[in-house]
Amino acid sequence: MRLVQLLSLVLLSCSNTSAQPSSWMEPFPAHTIAGNLHYVGSKDLASYLVTTAEGHLLINSSFEDSVPLIRQSVEDLGFKFGDIKILLISHAHSDHCAGSARIIRETGAKHFVMEQDANAVENGGANPSRLKASYTRFTPTRVDRRLKDGDEVTLGGTTLVARLTPGHTPGCTTWTLKAGGLNAVIIGSPNVNPGYVLVNNQEYPGIAQDYERCFRVLKSLPVDLFLGAHGGYYDLTDKHRRFLFAGVSNPFVDPEGYKRYVEDRETAFLTELARQQKLKAADQLNR
Ligand SMILES: [Zn+2]
Numbered sequence: 001m002r003l004v005q006l007l008s009l010v011l012l013s014c015s016n017t018s019a020q021p022s023s024w025m026e027p028f029p030a031h032t033i034a035g036n037l038h039y040v041g042s043k044d045l046a047s048y049l050v051t052t053a054e055g056h057l058l059i060n061s062s063f064e065d066s067v068p069l070i071r072q073s074v075e076d077l078g079f080k081f082g083d084i085k086i087l088l089i090s091h092a093h094s095d096h097c098a099g100s101a102r103i104i105r106e107t108g109a110k111h112f113v114m115e116q117d118a119n120a121v122e123n124g125g126a127n128p129s130r131l132k133a134s135y136t137r138f139t140p141t142r143v144d145r146r147l148k149d150g151d152e153v154t155l156g157g158t159t160l161v162a163r164l165t166p167g168h169t170p171g172c173t174t175w176t177l178k179a180g181g182l183n184a185v186i187i188g189s190p191n192v193n194p195g196y197v198l199v200n201n202q203e204y205p206g207i208a209q210d211y212e213r214c215f216r217v218l219k220s221l222p223v224d225l226f227l228g229a230h231g232g233y234y235d236l237t238d239k240h241r242r243f244l245f246a247g248v249s250n251p252f253v254d255p256e257g258y259k260r261y262v263e264d265r266e267t268a269f270l271t272e273l274a275r276q277q278k279l280k281a282a283d284q285l286n287r
Pocket residue numbers: 091093168189
């Protein structure tokens with residue numbers, strides 16, 4: 001099969017919505033996690049609303065078809081979708097940012113993105129190397145502010161801090177904030193996707209060192225509320241069930257679960273890195 005045909009097949013299979021996990025588009029009850037931090041995503045594609053008296057911040061637009069669902073969740077909590085002033089993302093992959101253009105059109109929100117992911121957002125994921133990571137295209141979206149590690153985003157007295165946790169994408173961002181007096185950490189993604197090249201990656205040199213930085217940063221953060229770009233990172237479904245029947249304790253407070261998750265993901269990264277290094281060494285021996 002010619003390369004062009006192969007690539008278009010890959011593109012087709014990536015853009016085929018039936019290939020997505022059904023949990024990505026399945027509605028999920030909107031709920032307040034703590035203080036002014038709320039969950040407005042689907043069963044697995046996490047979106048977070050941070051409400052203030054001067055308007056709201058939204059983290060993750062998900063897919064274009066997710067936007068009505070996010071809007072419904074915002075309204076279910078008694079807030080106005082049009083009051084979203086700032087849109088943020090976890091990273092420049094379509095499942096977290098493809099709905100951004102539509103949300104900006106509908107709300108007029110400003111769009112802040114970590115600088116290392118800003119070009120991908122503005123060109124709609126045009127980098128062809130991303131096909132290796134089942135990366136799909138999305139509507140290019142203007143970025144109003146390019147963020148650096150440690151930058152603060154403040155609205156109505158609430159401050160979110162952007163932490164660069166790269167590797168999964170060069171600008172993968174973990175958001176931290178204080179909500180109801182608790183330290184909330186929304187992990188951007190520590191995952192090595194199938195097909196990711198960790199050794200001698202020409203399009204992303206230093207990817208392995210970036211993952212190492214990601215884990216260093218994640219392990220350094222003070223955590224009460226363990227959250228992430230996908231509900232599956234932190235057992236959203238199970239915790240939400242307990243949340244509904246909770247007495248005084250908030251099941252989203254889970255520093256131990258956070259620690260276990262980060263350690264598990266680091267082990268997965270190191271295992272995959274070792275596997276690829278071994279393959280590379282064998283390949284060089286055979287030359
Ligand atoms: Zn991703």
